[in-house]
Structure formats: structure tokens, C-alpha cells
Amino acid sequence: MQRSVLVLVIMSVIMLAFLPWIASDVMLQFAINTLLLATLAQSWNILGGFAGYVSFGNSVFYGLGTYGTAIAMAQFGLPFWVGLMLGALLAVICALIVGLPILRLRGPYFAIATLGLSGVMGAIVSNMDIAGANIGLILPLTRADPMFYELSLGLLVVTTVCVAWLSMSRFGMALIAIREDEDAAGTMGVNTTRYKVAALVLASLFTSIAGGIHAYWITFVDPASAFDPTLNVRMVIMAVFGGSGTVFGPVIGSFLLSTIYELLAFWISTAAALLFGVVIVLAVLFMPKGIADLALAKEPGWRYFLRNVREHRL
Amino acid sequence: MSATAVPVLEGRRLTKRFQGLVSIDDVSFSLAENEVLGLIGPNGAGKTTLVNMISGTIRADHGSIFFKGQPIDHLRPFQRAHLGISRTFQVMKPFPGLSVLDNVVVGALFGTGGGETSIARARESAREWIEFTGLTHRIGQSAEALGGPDRKRLEFAKALALNPKLLLLDEVMAGLNLVEVDEVVGLVRKVRERGVSILIIEHVMKAIRHLSDRVMVLHHGEKIAEGEPSAVLSDPRVVAAYLGTRRT
Ligand SMILES: Nc1ncnc2c1ncn2[C@@H]1O[C@H](COP(=O)(O)OP(=O)(O)OP(=O)(O)O)[C@@H](O)[C@H]1O
Ligand SMILES: [Mg+2]
Numbered sequence: 001m002q003r004s005v006l007v008l009v010i011m012s013v014i015m016l017a018f019l020p021w022i023a024s025d026v027m028l029q030f031a032i033n034t035l036l037l038a039t040l041a042q043s044w045n046i047l048g049g050f051a052g053y054v055s056f057g058n059s060v061f062y063g064l065g066t067y068g069t070a071i072a073m074a075q076f077g078l079p080f081w082v083g084l085m086l087g088a089l090l091a092v093i094c095a096l097i098v099g100l101p102i103l104r105l106r107g108p109y110f111a112i113a114t115l116g117l118s119g120v121m122g123a124i125v126s127n128m129d130i131a132g133a134n135i136g137l138i139l140p141l142t143r144a145d146p147m148f149y150e151l152s153l154g155l156l157v158v159t160t161v162c163v164a165w166l167s168m169s170r171f172g173m174a175l176i177a178i179r180e181d182e183d184a185a186g187t188m189g190v191n192t193t194r195y196k197v198a199a200l201v202l203a204s205l206f207t208s209i210a211g212g213i214h215a216y217w218i219t220f221v222d223p224a225s226a227f228d229p230t231l232n233v234r235m236v237i238m239a240v241f242g243g244s245g246t247v248f249g250p251v252i253g254s255f256l257l258s259t260i261y262e263l264l265a266f267w268i269s270t271a272a273a274l275l276f277g278v279v280i281v282l283a284v285l286f287m288p289k290g291i292a293d294l295a296l297a298k299e300p301g302w303r304y305f306l307r308n309v310r311e312h313r314l
Numbered sequence: 315m316s317a318t319a320v321p322v323l324e325g326r327r328l329t330k331r332f333q334g335l336v337s338i339d340d341v342s343f344s345l346a347e348n349e350v351l352g353l354i355g356p357n358g359a360g361k362t363t364l365v366n367m368i369s370g371t372i373r374a375d376h377g378s379i380f381f382k383g384q385p386i387d388h389l390r391p392f393q394r395a396h397l398g399i400s401r402t403f404q405v406m407k408p409f410p411g412l413s414v415l416d417n418v419v420v421g422a423l424f425g426t427g428g429g430e431t432s433i434a435r436a437r438e439s440a441r442e443w444i445e446f447t448g449l450t451h452r453i454g455q456s457a458e459a460l461g462g463p464d465r466k467r468l469e470f471a472k473a474l475a476l477n478p479k480l481l482l483l484d485e486v487m488a489g490l491n492l493v494e495v496d497e498v499v500g501l502v503r504k505v506r507e508r509g510v511s512i513l514i515i516e517h518v519m520k521a522i523r524h525l526s527d528r529v530m531v532l533h534h535g536e537k538i539a540e541g542e543p544s545a546v547l548s549d550p551r552v553v554a555a556y557l558g559t560r561r562t
Contacts, residue, residue, distance in 0.1 A: 170423055170433060177420045180409030187369050189395035189424035189476060 009248075016153055020146035028145050030262055032217060035152035036210045038254035040231070041238040042159045043206040047199040048236065049244030050172055052179030053103065055200070056232045057114030058207050060098075060121045061091040063226035065208025066215040067131055073216065074137040075130055084212040091208030092201055094121075099200040103193065106182070115229070122227030136222030139215060148217045155213065156251065159206045164247045175199055179245070241283050243292025252291055285309060320383040322347050322480055322511040323368065328377035330363055330535075337363040338374070339535035345480070350502075350512045352526030352543065354519075356555055359532040361515045362404050365482045368513070369401045370394045381480070398426040398479030402469045402486050404515075408457035414468055415453050418443055418475045425476025440475055447471040447501065462489050470498070474505065481505065483514045487521055499524055519547060531555070 020028060040062065047053045068087025072078040078086075102113050126134035166172035174195040177185035186192050215221050242253020260279060264271070286305040287294050297304045321344040330338040337360045345351045353361050366372040368379060370391035378385050381397055389397070400421070409417050415437065422436035422443075423429045430436040444453055447467040452460060457468060470486050483502070487495050499521050506512055506525075516522050522529060522543065529546040531539040533555040539546050546552060 168433070170431065173416075173420060173423055173433070176412065176416075177409060177424075180411055181407050183371060183391075184403070184407035184409065184472075185420065185424075186391040187371060187395060187401060188421050188472065189392050189426075189429055190420070191392045191424075 013153070013157055017150065020149050025145065028149055030258075032145065032149050032152050034255060034258040035149070035156050036214055037234065037238065037258060038251045039152070039156045039159050039210045040207055040235045041242070041250040041254045042156065042163055043203045043210070044232075044235040045163060045239045045244055045246075045250045046166065046203045046206075047175075047196070049239060049246070049250070050166065050175035050179060051196055051199050052245075053196065053199075054111045054236065055114045055203075056111060056229065056236070057098065057102075057117035058203060058235060059118045059227060059229055059232040060094060061204040061207040062211040062214075062231060063118065063121060063125070063223075064090040064094055065211030066221050066226040067125060067137075068208065069212035069215045070132075070137040070139055070221040071130060073139050074132075080212075080216055083216070084209055087208045087212040088205055091204040091211075095201045095204035096197065099197045100193075103196045103200065118227040118229045118232065122223045125227065126223040132222075134223060136220060139219045139221070141219050142216065145217075148213060151213050152210075155206065155209055160247065160251060162202070162206070167247050171195065171198065176245070237280055240288075241280070241290055243290030246290070246292040249290050249292035256291070321345055321380075322349075322382060323513070324380040324383075325364070325368070326378045326380070328364070328367060328374045328379070330360075330367060330372065330375055336535045338367070338532075340377075341532070341535070341537050342377075343530055343537070343540070345511055345513060348506065348509055348511055349527050350506055350514060350525050352522040352529040353513055353515045353532065354517070354522055354529060354552075355532035358534075359555075360535040361532055362484055363535075364532070365401055365484050365513070365515065368394075368482060369399060392424070395425060395476055396428050398477075399482070400425065400473045400476040400478035400480070401482035402473045402484050404484040404488070406465050406469045408460070408465060408468055408472075410458045411456065413454055413456055414444060414449055414460070414471075415440055417457050417468060418471050421472045421475030422477070426478055429476075439477075440471075443471045443474045446474070446504075448497070463491075463494055466490060466498075470501070478510060481510050481512045483512065483516075485515055485517065487516055487518050495521055523547065 019031060023031065040058070044055065044058050047055055065087035068090045069080070069083035072083035072086045073080060098117065102110065105113050125131045131137065174185070174190045177188070177190050178192050178195065182192055211226070238254040238257050239250040241257055242251065243249025286308055288308055294304065299307070323345040325341060325343050328338050328341045329336070341364065353364070355361055363372070367374050370389060374387065378387050380386065381399065386394055386397065409420065418440035419436050422439045423433070430439065444450055447470050449464060449467050449471060452464055460468060466486055466489065473481060487498050490498065495518055502512065502514065502525055514522070514525060526543050528541060529543045530537060531546060531552050538555060539549045539552050
């Protein structure tokens with residue numbers, strides 16, 4: 001069972017790696033976006049899914065990754081990989097500074113506290129000349145979509161392998177215990193603060209690298225899109241839709257929702273956003289634990305959906 | 315003073331108020347190595363509050379707690395667990411979404427001395443504690459699915475999995491039938507034989523009488539009696555405290 005899943009996943013990754021040779025330009029662009037979004041959802045999953053801390057501040061790490069790369073390349077003429085590292089460094093430092101005080105808050109209080117983060121950081125950046133103030137920065141143009149595609153795929157694979165390791169490790173067990181009952185976890189010897197901060201740092205690392213790749217790919221950054229709070233909402237929806245706290249749920253959720261959105265936008269452009277919202281409301285009503293849970297459910301379809309409605313009503 | 319005379323646990327003049335109401339009022343006590351101290355008192359006497367102070371989930375307003383002679387007042391709950399202090403919760407705290415096995419694994423992974431580093435070894439020791447508490451037939455079920463008595467057993471197994479030096483048991487027998495109570499009394503005895511020091515809170519007097527070397531009685535947060543079990547349980551003040559507030 002486990003082994004067959006592993007084989008299936010490895011085969012899929014190998015096949016996906018060959019996509020640039022067969023896909024059209026538009027298709028490849030869609031694929032890059034999807035892979036980056038999946039990485040964001042998977043990163044969100046580390047703290048949000050495993051430790052149960054719903055963060056709306058991850059778009060800050062994305063923005064810092066974006067700007068780290070942009071500043072290094074546009075202002076100092078440094079190579080791309082140096083930019084990625086600078087972005088990652090900024091994000092990790094931010095996670096450490098912000099994480100310690102904010103991760104003391106529980107449940108909705110934590111979520112609310114993280115809501116303001118991207119706004120604050122966006123405002124700071126739009127007042128920094130080195131970051132191009134509120135106009136933004138233009139990066140050197142590179143027409144290399146296949147490279148960006150392979151990078152994005154590689155990043156998603158690395159992030160997912162990390163989450164898979166997490167799910168089997170002592171670290172992951174600590175996060176899960178925190179999610180299930182933080183006080184009980186503490187009295188059983190789990191250093192809750194340390195593990196929560198570590199989870200946030202890990203999430204910030206992958207999130208910022210995704211931001212850096214995106215920045216170089218579209219060759220332009222500005223505060224509004226780099227620190228866009230709706231990006232964070234998408235991370236949450238995709239991770240939860242697929243199944244937060246699972247290894248593949250967030251990836252499957254992002255792939256499916258990105259595809260649905262793209263198809264809707266193509267066929268019925270104005271109604272796309274609306275229908276997307278409907279899909280989400282229905283999903284939350286009938287399968288709040290995500291696709292991963294649906295796939296593992298023992299009962300036939302309709303009974304599973306009805307049980308969820310019954311169990312999760314007030 | 316010789317090394318063996320240092321008590322495992324000592325509380326000195328502990329006081330705790332909640333919004334002006336005194337829950338623990340200037341209480342001092344000690345627990346010797348490998349001793350079983352029974353803690354009794356009517357509902358609301360402050361027993362759970364005392365356990366919370368020892369395990370570190372709440373802090374004392376005044377007074378100090380010493381573990382093996384060292385003050386632990388500044389330590390967070392996880393640090394106290396690493397020292398070897400483990401507890402059960404009267405209002406049980408299972409990890410609801412996890413299996414019985416995983417619930418107990420957490421204790422083995424993070425308990426005394428920082429816990430096991432290997433998941434495989436932690437699983438092995440968790441299995442032993444699950445067997446010990448008679449939960450093996452439920453090992454794969456989710457904690458949510460357990461009935462009352464099995465939840466109590468799980469709470470006990472989780473606390474034991476930390477491999478504690480000091481075990482604080484807060485009403486692990488509440489809601490159990492007579493046969494089950496006798497089972498748990500047997501288990502507590504076995505734990506004690508392994509050299510663990512135990513503070514046990516129970517309303518089941520028969521169990522307290524059978525298990526305790528000494529009994530301490532709280533009433534309205536004050537210590538009103540302490541000593542040899544049969545003497546304490548027949549102390550007129552203790553009887554009066556219980557009769558005056560008996561619920562059931
Ligand atoms: N966190 C808290 N906030 C406010 N009051 C509290 C808190 N914890 C305990 N108390 C109060 O302190 C007093 C002692 O409560 P405690 O739970 O320690 O009693 P107990 O001896 O364990 O009783 P029982 O036998 O019913 O478990 C009670 O009056 C209770 O209402
Ligand atoms: Mg109590």
C-alpha cells in the first residue's frame with residue numbers, strides 16, 4: 001500500500017519533469033503558477049496543518065523572498081541563487097522575530113495577529129528606496145520558462161519530501177500533539193514554543209524561495225502583489241481543500257483548485273471567481289477534512305458527506 | 315542531612331488565589347522517595363489546583379516547590395516533565411484525533427530526560443504501557459472512540475509513558491466500577507514497586523486506604539490533617555469536612 005503510493009508519486013514526478021518538452025507556452029505558464037502555489041500550500045501545511053496554527057502571515061515570507069531576490073539582482077547585479085538565499089535569510093529572520101511573540105497566542109487570536117503582518121511589511125517596503133519604494137523593481141529578463149518550471153517542480157518535491165519526513169518524525173509528532181492539545185503536549189514534555197517556531201521557520205524558508213522564483217520569472221515586483229494577503233487565503237483554501245495535516249493533501253488540493261479555476265476562467269470568465277467561491281463553500285460543508293480524508297473514508301459517498309454535515313454543525 | 319533524606323517533592327507555604335478566592339492556603343507538604351501520598355478532600359478543596367502547581371500549568375502566588383531539593387518554580391511544564399514529573403488530568407486530555415498508540419507514544423518521545431530519540435523505540439515502550447494498563451485491544455482505535463473507563467486507562471498509560479520519577483494521579487479511578495478500581499489499585503502498586511513516588515488524589519476511600527503510606531487532607535484550600543491513613547480517615551475534622559459537603 002505505502003510502497004505503491006511511493007512508486008506512483010515518483011512516476012508522476014518523473015513524468016511531470018518532461019512536461020516542458022510537450023506543453024505549449026500557455027500550458028507551461030499555468031503549470032509554473034500551479035507548482036508555486038502548491039509549494040505555498042504545502043509550506044502553510046507545516047504549521048497550519050500539523051500544528052493547527054492557522055497563519056495568515058505566510059504571504060510576508062513570500063514577499064520577503066520576492067524582494068530579497070529582486071534587490072539582490074536588480075540593485076546589486078548578484079546572481080539569482082544569491083538572491084534566493086538573501087530572500088530566504090530575510091524570511092527566516094522575520095519568522096524568528098515575529099514567531100516568538102505571536103506564537104504565544106492561541107487559536108483565533110493567533111490567526112488575527114497574523115492578519116496584519118503582510119500589510120505592515122508591505123508598507124515598510126514601499127518606503128524603502130533600495131526596494132524601489134512603491135513603484136517596485138525590474139529584474140533582468142530571462143526567457144527560460146522550462147528552467148523556471150523545473151525549479152518550481154524541484155522546490156515542490158523538496159518541500160513535500162520535507163513534509164513526508166515530518167509526518168514520520170519526532171518533530172512532526174510534537175507538532176501534531178500541539179494541534180491536538182497544546183497543554184497536554186506541554187505537560188508530556190513537548191517544548192511547544194521551540195517546535196512551533198521551528199515549524200514557522202521551515203514554512204518561511206520554502207515560502208520565500210517560491211517567492212524568489214516567481215519574482216525572477218515575471219521579472220517585476222511591487223509591494224501590492226508581493227505582500228498580497230489574498231495569496232495567503234489561497235494557500236489556506238488549497239491546503240484545507242486537499243486535506244491539511246496530510247502529506248499529499250495540499251498538493252492535490254492546489255492542483256485541483258488551480259485547474260478548476262483556470263477552466264472556469266477560460267469558459268466563463270466573469271463567473272469564475274463566483275463559482276470558485278461556491279466550490280469552496282460546498283467543500284467546507286461536505287468534506288471539511290479535505291480530499292485526503294474523503295479518499296480514506298470507508299462509507300459510500302453520500303453517507304460520508306451527510307456525516308460531515310451532521311458532525312460539524314453547531 | 316544525608317542524600318536519601320531529601321524528599322522527592324516538597325511544597326513550602328504554597329498559596330494560590332483565583333479572583334480573590336483562596337484555592338490553596340499556605341500549604342506545606344513533602345513526599346519521600348518511593349512514597350505514596352494520598353491527597354483527599356471534598357469537592358473544590360484545592361486538590362487539582364495543587365497538582366497544577368506541581369506540574370507547572372499554573373504558578374503559585376506565594377511559596378515554593380522543590381523537586382529533589384531543587385526549586386522548580388521557574389520551570390515550564392515541559393521542563394518539569396523532563397525532570398521526571400508526570401501527571402494525569404482529572405478532566406481528561408487525550409489527543410482526540412490520534413490513535414491510542416500515538417497518544418502514548420508522545421509521552422515516550424518527550425518524557426523524562428527529554429524522551430526517546432527513536433520513534434521505533436518509543437512505539438515499543440508505548441506498547442508495553444498500553445499492555446500494562448489493559449488497552450492492547452484498543453491500540454489502533456482513535457482516542458475519541460474510547461468509552462469512559464478506557465479513557466481513564468489511556469490517561470494513565472500516557473502519564474506512565476513519560477517514565478516518571480514522580481507521578482501525580484488526579485482521580486484516575488473516578489467513574490470506574492469496583493472491579494476496575496481494584497485493577498487500577500493493582501497497577502498503581504506495580505508502578506510503585508518500580509521505584510516511582512506517587513501523589514494520588516481519589517474520592518474512593520478504599521483505594522486511598524490500600525495504597526497510601528500517608529494521607530493529607532485539604533479543605534477550603536487548607537491542610538486540615540495529615541498522617542497515617544486509618545488515623546486520618548477517622549479524624550473527626552476530616553469526617554466532618556466530608557459529611558458537610560458530600561455530594562453523592
Ligand atoms: N483556573 C481556575 N480559575 C478560577 N478558579 C479556579 C481555577 N481552578 C480552580 N479554581 C477554583 O479553586 C477551587 C479549588 O478547585 P480544585 O479544582 O483544585 O478542587 P478539587 O479539590 O480538585 O475538587 P474536585 O474534587 O471537585 O476535583 C474551586 O473553588 C475552583 O472553583
Ligand atoms: Mg479536582
